[in-house]
Structures are given as structure tokens and as C-alpha cells.
């Protein structure tokens with residue numbers, strides 16, 4: 184593909200994605216026709232209420248969960264069209280931090296990142312070097328020889344992120360990358376992501392922290408009930424408000440979650 188044409192190919196393109204599982208109470212699929220285009224070089228934040236379908240969408244986008252309908256293209260490669268070649272081509276280009284990831288947690292952090300690099304086909308010396316650099320960058324060097332099963336939640340998240348980065352992907356898809364991560368580590372992750380994007384990479388991340396999405400992302404997609412309510416450049420979606428205000432306006436239209444009376448709270452929780 185000529186360079187200029189390649190530049191115009193979106194890093195990620197979701198068209199009419201559908202996943203049913205058991206369906207929603209109203210009978211609609213849990214992911215109900217999601218369209219999303221992420222241009223190369225963008226940092227897109229995927230936000231939405233609990234149960235909106237973010238993880239399900241990202242799982243289908245990264246070849247982990249087969250869609251019931253629609254297509255996924257990663258840098259032009261159809262992830263699901265050809266069950267053998269599509270995912271293989273896309274997986275080389277993709278770095279994924281899935282939700283609830285199960286790691287080979289009897290390995291040490293160093294062994295885990297190095298093994299991931301070797302499984303991607305990197306030469307041993309490169310695998311060693313990149314592993315050390317990632318462990319240093321993520322503040323895991325002191326814990327490198329400890330087994331991952333003994334890691335804290337934040338350390339586990341960081342070592343999983345190192346695994347997602349070690350083969351130098353072109354598109355990073357990160358489900359809640361900052362969950363359980365301390366502020367120092369969050370800064371280190373932001374710096375890593377900045378460098379990744381400056382080098383031509385693209386990032387899609389989900390988060391519930393609106394300030395973080397505003398600080399990190401130049402594009403945002405708001406999903407609720409399995410549908411995209413708004414997507415585009417951050418400023419276009421915000422319309423002069425904070426992302427949180429806009430989120431509440433878009434996704435909060437159905438009232439307070441769980442049926443609690445808005446503003447009324449739970450009277451039995453009051454001590455006086």
C-alpha cells in the first residue's frame with residue numbers, strides 16, 4: 184500500500200457491530216450497531232455508564248470475542264472475515280490490555296514480559312532489552328523477579344500493559360488502563376502513551392475518569408445501552424462544557440441508576 188494511502192486508512196474501524204448475549208431487558212442486543220472510526224495517530228477515549236457495552240465492544244474490536252454482526256478493521260485488516268489470516272495480521276498490529284485479563288501469573292514479571300516478546304517472535308536480545316526498559320519505565324524493576332500472582336492490582340495492570348507494548352504495536356486498545364494505578368504510575372503510563380503516539384501509534388482506551396480522558400484524548404466516544412450517542416473530536420463532543428457534564432447530559436437521560444430517586448438518596452442510610 185503506498186504511504187499516503189496507508190496514512191488515510193483508519194487505525195480502527197467498527198461498522199455495525201452487534202453482540203447479543205442474552206440481550207437487554209428491552210430485548211435489544213448489548214452492543215447494538217456500533218459504528219466508530221479511529222484515525223491513525225488519534226487517542227480516543229471510550230466512555231459510558233456501567234454495562235454500556237464498552238468491554239464487549241473492545242473485545243470484539245481486538246479479536247477476543249466474535250461479533251454477532253458487523254465488521255472490524257484494524258489498519259485495513261478485517262479481523263473477523265478470514266478466521267485464519269485476519270486475526271493474525273491484525274494481532275501483529277495490535278497491543279491489547281483486556282478487562283479481567285488472565286496472565287501466566289506463576290511467572291515473574293520479567294519472565295512474563297520476556298515470554299510475551301518471544302511469543303511475538305522478537306529476537307532474544309531485543310526481548311531482554313525491551314523487557315528491562317518497560318519494567319524501568321513502569322516502576323516495576325524492583326518487583327521484576329517476583330511472581331505476578333503476588334503482585335498488587337496496580338502492579339498487575341502495569342505488567343499487563345508492558346506485555347501489550349513489548350512488540351511495538353501500531354494500535355493500542357486498553358480497557359481501563361488507569362484503574363487501580365497510583366498517581367506516579369499513571370504519570371509514567373501517560374508519558375509512555377505520549378511517546379507511543381508521537382511515534383505514530385494510535386490509542387483507544389476506556390475509562391470512567393472524565394478528567395483523565397480530557398487530559399489524554401483528542402477524540403471521545405460516548406456509549407450507552409450498546410449504542411454510540413456521540414463521537415468525534417473532544418471539543419465537538421463537549422460543546423463548551425466539561426466532559427462530565429456532557430456525559431451526564433447524554434448518558435444520564437434515563438435517570439439515576441438503580442432506580443434511586445434523583446436527589447432523594449436512601450433515607451434509611453441517614454443517621455439523623
Ligand SMILES: Nc1ncnc2c1ncn2[C@@H]1O[C@H](COP(=O)(O)OP(=O)(O)OP(=O)(O)O)[C@@H](O)[C@H]1O
Nearest residue numbers: 204205213214231232233234235236237238239240
Ligand atoms: N459473557 C457475557 N455473557 C452475558 N452477558 C454479558 C457478558 N459480558 C457482558 N455481558 C453483558 O453485556 C452488557 C455490557 O457489558 P460490558 O462489560 O461490555 O459493559 P461495560 O460498558 O464495559 O461496563 P463497565 O463500565 O461496568 O465495565 C452488560 O449488560 C453485561 O451484563
